[in-house]
Amino acid sequence: MKEPIRIASGQGFWGDLLTAPRAQVTKGPIDYLVMDYLAEVTMSIMQKQKRRDPKLGYAKDLVPLIADILPDCVEHNIKIITNGGGVNPQACAEAILDNARKLGVKGLKIGVVTGDDILGRIDEFRSNGIDFRNMETGEVVSTIADRISSANVYFGAFPIVEALQMGADIVITGRTTDTGLTLAPMIYEYGWNEDDWDKLAAGTIAGHIMECGGQATGGNFSADWKNVPDLENIGFPIAEAYADGSIVITKHKDTGGLVSQQTVKEQLLYEIGNPNNYITPETVADFTTIQLSDDGPDRVKMSGVKGEPCTDTYKVSMSYTDGYTAVSTLTYTWPDALEKAQAADKILRKRLQNLGLQFDEIRTEFIGVNACHGHLTAIPNPINEVALRFGVRGNDFESVERFGKEIAPLILTGPPSVTGFAGGRPKPSEVIAFWPALIPKDAVQPSITIEQL
Amino acid sequence: MKIRLIDIAHARSGDKGDTANIGLIAREEIHYPILKKYVTAEKVKSFFGEMVKGEVERFELPNLGALNFLLHGALGGGGTKSLMIDAQGKTYAAALLRMEFEIEETV
Numbered sequence: 001m002k003e004p005i006r007i008a009s010g011q012g013f014w015g016d017l018l019t020a021p022r023a024q025v026t027k028g029p030i031d032y033l034v035m036d037y038l039a040e041v042t043m044s045i046m047q048k049q050k051r052r053d054p055k056l057g058y059a060k061d062l063v064p065l066i067a068d069i070l071p072d073c074v075e076h077n078i079k080i081i082t083n084g085g086g087v088n089p090q091a092c093a094e095a096i097l098d099n100a101r102k103l104g105v106k107g108l109k110i111g112v113v114t115g116d117d118i119l120g121r122i123d124e125f126r127s128n129g130i131d132f133r134n135m136e137t138g139e140v141v142s143t144i145a146d147r148i149s150s151a152n153v154y155f156g157a158f159p160i161v162e163a164l165q166m167g168a169d170i171v172i173t174g175r176t177t178d179t180g181l182t183l184a185p186m187i188y189e190y191g192w193n194e195d196d197w198d199k200l201a202a203g204t205i206a207g208h209i210m211e212c213g214g215q216a217t218g219g220n221f222s223a224d225w226k227n228v229p230d231l232e233n234i235g236f237p238i239a240e241a242y243a244d245g246s247i248v249i250t251k252h253k254d255t256g257g258l259v260s261q262q263t264v265k266e267q268l269l270y271e272i273g274n275p276n277n278y279i280t281p282e283t284v285a286d287f288t289t290i291q292l293s294d295d296g297p298d299r300v301k302m303s304g305v306k307g308e309p310c311t312d313t314y315k316v317s318m319s320y321t322d323g324y325t326a327v328s329t330l331t332y333t334w335p336d337a338l339e340k341a342q343a344a345d346k347i348l349r350k351r352l353q354n355l356g357l358q359f360d361e362i363r364t365e366f367i368g369v370n371a372c373h374g375h376l377t378a379i380p381n382p383i384n385e386v387a388l389r390f391g392v393r394g395n396d397f398e399s400v401e402r403f404g405k406e407i408a409p410l411i412l413t414g415p416p417s418v419t420g421f422a423g424g425r426p427k428p429s430e431v432i433a434f435w436p437a438l439i440p441k442d443a444v445q446p447s448i449t450i451e452q453l
Numbered sequence: 454m455k456i457r458l459i460d461i462a463h464a465r466s467g468d469k470g471d472t473a474n475i476g477l478i479a480r481e482e483i484h485y486p487i488l489k490k491y492v493t494a495e496k497v498k499s500f501f502g503e504m505v506k507g508e509v510e511r512f513e514l515p516n517l518g519a520l521n522f523l524l525h526g527a528l529g530g531g532g533t534k535s536l537m538i539d540a541q542g543k544t545y546a547a548a549l550l551r552m553e554f555e556i557e558e559t560v
Contacts, residue, residue, distance in 0.1 A: 040532060136470060215465075222546060223463035223480065262463065262478070265517050269476020271467035275512050275521055288514050317480060322534060363536035372544040374504050376551050378479070391536035432533045 002031070004240040005247070007182055007206075011035040012213025012236075016082070020236045025069045028252035029080055030238060033069075034181040036094040036211050037062065037069065037084035043150040043175065044319040044432045046086040047119065057088030058095075058172075067099040067171070074105055074169075077410040081160055081181050085172040087117050089151065092453050093172045100222045100286055111163025113173035115446040116153045118316070119440075125440055125443065132316065144435060147320040153439060154315045156281030157203075158194070159446035160184035166450050175317070177280055179207030182239060186189050194282075199245035201285035201307025204278070205245045206239040208414060209267050210304075216249065216267040218257035223266070230256025234389055246303040248295050262382040265279050276376040281441075283307040313438040318444070322433040323360065324400040327391035328407045329367070331420035334384050340415035341366055347414050348390060351406055357392075357399035365389040393431065400428040454560075457553050461560060464486060464546035471531035472507075472523055473542030475549050479518035483560060488520055489513065491554055497522055500552055522549075 008030040010021035014037040024033055027106045037059040050057030062084040085092040089224055093110045100108050107332045120124065122145070126132065132141040148215060152175035161184050171184075186192065188341055209216050216237040218228035231452060235255025240248040268287065272278060275287035283309060291304035332340040345364045352362070365371035365386035392403045399430035403427040411418050458477075466475040478493065479485040494511040499511075507525030514521065528542055530534035539545070554560040 115482055192468070220465065222465060222550070223478075265478050265519060266461055266463065266465040266476065268517065269474075269478065269514075269519055269521055270465050271469060271474055272476070272521060273469065273523060275514050288516055290516055292517070323538060325533070328514060329537065361529075361536060364536055365539065370540045373548045373551070376500075376504075376548050395536065427534070433530075434532060436470075 001243070002189065004242050005032065005185060006030045007032040007034060007210070007239045007241060008184055009034055009210040009236045009238070010215050011037060011187065012215065013037065013039060017214055018065065020063055021069055021251070023255065024236055025072045025076070025078060027235070028192070028256060032185045033078055033080045034210065035062070035080070035082040035084060035216045036178045036181060037082060038115060038175060039088065040317055040434050041432050043087060043152050043317065044391050045394060046088070047150040050087055055091050058086040059084035060094035062092065063095045063099060066096050067103065068140045070100060070103060074108070077132070078118060079168070079185070080170045081166070082171070083176040083181060085112070085174045086175050087174060089114055089172045089174050092134055095170070096170065097290055097451055097453060103332060107167050108170070110451045111166060111168030111171040111450050112451060113155065113159040113163060113171065113446055114310070115175065115444060116155050116175040117151070118153055118444065119148065121149045122148060122151055124438065130439055130443060132435070134316070135438060136174040141437065143434065144320040147322070147403065149319050149321055149432065151316060151318040153444050154281065154317065155446050156180040157184035158186055158282070161188045161447055162448045163450070165189040168450060179280055180282070182207035182210045183282065186241045187240065189271065195309070197283050197309060198244045198278055199304060199309035200243035200283040202247060202278050202302070202305040203241065203258065204283060204307070205268070205287065205290060205302065206241065209249055210237050210239055212267060212270060214257065215270065216263060217251050217259055221258070221263055221266060223262040228258045241244060244311045245305065246301065248299050248301050259300055261294065261300055261442045262290060263291050264300045275293060280308065283310050302433060312441055314441055314444065316437045316439050318435040318437065319432045320435060322431040323395040324397055324428040325391060325393045325431055326400050326426040326428050327389065327402070329387050329389045329420060330418055330428040331387045331412060333417045334382060337383045337386045338366060338369060338379070340417065341386045344388055344410055344414045344418070345390065348406060348410060349350065352403060359392045359394040359399060359403055363391045397428055404428070415443035455553060456560065458492070460552040462550065463526060464550055466542050466544070468528055468531060468548035470543040471528050472497065472525050473527040473545045475522045475546050477522065477549065482518055485515065485518040487558060489558060491556060492520060492552070494522070494548050497549065499541045500549070501527070
């Protein structure tokens with residue numbers, strides 16, 4: 001048994017630093033590279049792409065990215081785990097295999113985890129009595145049933161473990177929890193059981209620290225951002241996992257950024273709810289049991305984590321269309337920058353009213369004054385320049401589109417010293433809203449297959 | 454004495470739907486009891502005022518010297534529905550750190 005194993009975070013979201021995976025693979029020893037691609041809105045975008053072309057529906061940049069690092073991963077026996085398969089993991093795996101073939105890689109095995117995409121099965125489940133009640137609002141799903149644009153079950157680490165046991169060098173999944181990507185290699189390597197709640201919780205929390213990439217290693221760091229070294233060369237986090245469930249968070253030597261108790265704590269608290277009750281498919285982790293200690297430069301040790309038995313449901317995330325928005329910005333300068341922006345706001349609102357357009361919401365923000373912190377901030381004086389940010393939302397596409405034609409005219413028919421209208425008329429974009437629900441675990445089965453060169 | 458929250462704490466914020474969360478962390482161990490005593494859910498709710506339409510919940514993590522706040526109805530509907538520039542509540546942490554208050558203790 002190899003101990004510890006080193007699991008490296010390569011991407012924290014779809015669109016993350018493209019140089020990070022290569023740095024993780026080449027700047028020091030690692031055993032696993034994990035890459036998280038899926039935010040809630042991503043699934044809906046991918047379904048749209050798949051409808052247009054049945055060969056799409058996954059994170060496209062994953063394919064060249066893996067081709068770039070594959071020879072190094074093969075040479076150093078680094079396994080890759082990612083949920084970048086989106087709503088089409090099979091097509092993603094095939095595209096990766098095509099590249100591997102061209103690179104002359106022999107004997108590569110790709111594990112594919114599917115079964116999470118239940119968009120085509122909603123009616124079937126509903127007729128079997130699964131009501132998909134909204135977890136947050138309690139509403140029944142019938143109100144949005146005809147507008148659902150994606151529906152995915154959050155599978156966890158165990159289907160990935162199965163793929164690893166089948167010999168996979170790369171595992172491509174659909175909607176797997178961010179934390180499951182990091183937890184899976186620990187279960188696989190150390191043979192943790194399905195009821196090793198404390199260890200599963202420790203690996204889950206390590207996954208939570210890793211899932212946003214550089215946010216654990218000095219990025220977006222509020223405590224002391226000015227003294228984080230070499231952010232241009234930031235090292236992404238690495239979890240060094242031990243068989244007893246203790247974990248050291250670190251990064252490669254000779255990379256930028258910082259690992260300290262403070263950077264780890266900020267990420268631990270990022271986007272959590274009740275800290276006693278962090279629910280994943282594998283366990284319920286208790287963040288109030290985490291003990292952190294320093295373990296040398298850029299090394300923080302985590303131990304003492306407790307977990308409770310898992311629930312008998314998976315979370316389901318559905319997305320549905322819910323109207324349109326359009327947003328545009330104009331910049332006004334001294335003198336009287338704010339007064340001009342405020343006057344333009346009034347003129348625009350009156351013109352929209354005179355046109356008889358229908359909106360559910362109109363919002364004006366003054367960037368440079370109070371757009372983010374509202375009434376909590378004093379208005380600076382004098383203001384050199386202010387950006388008027390104007391947005392509308394509504395179900396009537398024509399109204400939202402017509403709004404877009406009212407911005408440019410304001411430059412010649414409104415207050416002076418205005419600029420910054422680049423990029424053309426704002427176009428309506430579809431609102432994707434989310435519907436979190438639960439499904440009994442025994443209603444869905446993950447499917448694990450191996451594609452081999 | 455009067456203190457500014459930014460001098461004794463650091464923070465990170467994010468979103469879950471229309472709820473913003475703020476993780477508020479004591480800079481030093483001795484600062485945690487001050488956070489726990491003075492930065493109550495009620496105080497945070499009234500501090501944000503009209504910016505938070507729903508309730509504010511607070512959870513304690515003494516092991517990390519930290520508090521976690523959930524600000525419900527704080528993101529204009531959340532996700533792609535929100536017209537706010539900060540639809541994901543990324544700057545709410547900094548907003549909370551603007552808080553100033555009187556304490557009986559000296560730190």
